[in-house]
Structures are given as C-alpha cells and as structure tokens.
Amino acid sequence: MQFAGSHILSVSQFEREDVERIFSVADRMMPYGQRKRVTEVLNGAILGAMFFEPSTRTRVSFGSAFNLLGGEVRETTGFENSAIAKGESLYDTARVLSGYSDVIAMRHPEVGSVNEFAAASRVPVINGGDGSNEHPSQALLDLYTIRSELAASGRSIDQLRIAMVGDLRHGRTVHSLCMLLCCFKGVQVVLVSPEALRMPPEIVESLRNTGHKVVESEILEESIAHVDIVYSTRLQEERFSSLEEADLYRGRFRLNQSIYTHHCEPNTVIMHPLPRDSRAHARELDDDLNDNPNLAIFRQTDNGLLVRMALFALILDVVDQVDKHARDVNWYTGGRF
Numbered sequence: 001m002q003f004a005g006s007h008i009l010s011v012s013q014f015e016r017e018d019v020e021r022i023f024s025v026a027d028r029m030m031p032y033g034q035r036k037r038v039t040e041v042l043n044g045a046i047l048g049a050m051f052f053e054p055s056t057r058t059r060v061s062f063g064s065a066f067n068l069l070g071g072e073v074r075e076t077t078g079f080e081n082s083a084i085a086k087g088e089s090l091y092d093t094a095r096v097l098s099g100y101s102d103v104i105a106m107r108h109p110e111v112g113s114v115n116e117f118a119a120a121s122r123v124p125v126i127n128g129g130d131g132s133n134e135h136p137s138q139a140l141l142d143l144y145t146i147r148s149e150l151a152a153s154g155r156s157i158d159q160l161r162i163a164m165v166g167d168l169r170h171g172r173t174v175h176s177l178c179m180l181l182c183c184f185k186g187v188q189v190v191l192v193s194p195e196a197l198r199m200p201p202e203i204v205e206s207l208r209n210t211g212h213k214v215v216e217s218e219i220l221e222e223s224i225a226h227v228d229i230v231y232s233t234r235l236q237e238e239r240f241s242s243l244e245e246a247d248l249y250r251g252r253f254r255l256n257q258s259i260y261t262h263h264c265e266p267n268t269v270i271m272h273p274l275p276r277d278s279r280a281h282a283r284e285l286d287d288d289l290n291d292n293p294n295l296a297i298f299r300q301t302d303n304g305l306l307v308r309m310a311l312f313a314l315i316l317d318v319v320d321q322v323d324k325h326a327r328d329v330n331w332y333t334g335g336r337f
C-alpha cells in the first residue's frame, strides 16, 4: 500500500509486504525508543489525539511516539470535555480538528465511528480502537512482539502456534490480530472462550480460508499445552448490557505460574494487550507471573512506541529523514532497557 497520507483504519488494508515494511521501520526506531538518540524530524507537526474511551497506554504511547519524532500533541479525552457533548456531529468535529492537526489518532466506543470521522477528515486518521471492532496499531505491535520473541529461538510468524484466551467476542485486539495473521502462512490458532464470547464467525472463517488451522475450546489447560504464545485478554465488561451479565464470565480463564508450569511448553510466551484486570475476582494473568521471563506484556508496551513511531514516519513520509535530523541524548536514560 501507499502509506504517505493514508488513514490506518483496519488491518485488512495490509498485505504481508506492508506489515514487513512497518516492522523494518519500527526496528530503525529502536535507538529513539530507547532514548539513545532524539530526532526533530517532525518539528512543527501536530498530532490530534482524540480518545473518547478510557485509555492509558494507547493514548500516551501515540503521544510519546509523536513527541519522540519531534512533533507536538494536542489531545481531548472523554465526551464530556468535547463539543460532541453539545450535539456536534463526527463530520463537523473531523472538519474542524483536521484543520489543527497533521495527523489524528482516535478512539471511540462505536463500531465504524473512526471510519466515519476519517471520511470527513482532511488529514490521515489512525484508528486507536472503535468499539469492539478493530485496534490495528495494537495488532501490529502484538505481531511485532511475537516476531521478536520468536526470533530468539529461530522461529518466525509463519507456522506460529497461538492460543487466544478470554472475551474473544468483544475484544478488538484479538479481532485485528487474527485478521493480521491472515497475511502469514501455516498458523495454528486455538480460540479459548466461553461459548457466548466466541470469536465472530466471519473472522474464524477468514483464518480458515487463509489455510490456517483453527480450534475453538472452553478448556484453558489443554489449549495452552502446545503453543508458542498464550495471548490472554480482559473481559470487556463495558461492552455488556449490565455488570451482572459480565460477572457471569468473569474470572473464567486465569493463568498463573502453577498452571503455566504444569501445562505450557518451556518458554511459551505470555502476552496480553493490557490493561490486565488485577482485581481479585478477575486476574486473567496473575501477578505471580511477574517474574516469569516469558511474560512479554511490558515488552509489548515498549514495542508499541516503536510501531507507532513507524506508522507516523510512514504516513507523514519522513522515514528516510529521521536519522538526518537526529542527535545523541545528553540526559540520564539508564536502567530501563
């Protein structure tokens, strides 16, 4: 695809070569993500960050990624602080805000809302999550993490074996990740969820049509026994009609160190898009996994910076200028990486 000036709304926009291009640009962002160097390549550019649903890492990492490329961030969070609360349409908001920004990252609770906004925007829009539909930048950072975790043992995304666990019906990260896996070959996917929270059938069908093997299960222990990656997810309680209904499924699949030791192959990588729900009645990933070296959740969040920097550099067409506008950093950066 042509990245310059494009919206990023769905992973279905990407061919395999596009995913590989994003990953190779993300690799080049490493010295900046690790604060060894800073670049001013986007000096003067403005990111409009509009998050109408709760967000910590997606919002802050989009902002930090833009800052690390030398740009500035203007943001609005929550409907209550926005003119949408006064009845303004997405069309009008998009026309206005795209006059103030060079690129926009947006999250919204309604499926399709970011597409509607993008259709009216005068600048590229990145979907930071539209309801239970898609979360393309998360899927890219997840797959980038899978690629780097597997590279350590000489494996690649082709022939990957992955178990996705939890609320697969409402989880937009797993929807986008499955669709992104359709760019690769010979993948085995085990989908572990309660019957009522299964992966949407059209996504399962896309995986099968690609030639991937898909198994659906309600039993965690046997499903995580022969996989490279266990990708756990949070119950998306905000998508249920009531908390009582969400409670029916809460805490159903919990991974802790003891289950991991007894059922997983050595070095199975544990992932989660975060936030994990650490309340006692949930705990889909127990805190006792925190010292497990295969817990990759914070490597995922670090990688999110690199992948989002890569998206901005590609969309604003500055990939080859990043290093020309760079210098070494001169402040303390120790200990983090």
Ligand code: NCD
Residues within 6 Å of the ligand: 057, 058, 129, 135, 138, 172, 173, 233, 234, 236, 273, 274, 275
């Ligand atoms: C996810 C999301 O918002 O879809 N979080 C994220 O962006 N990393 C997952 C979740 O909220 O459970």
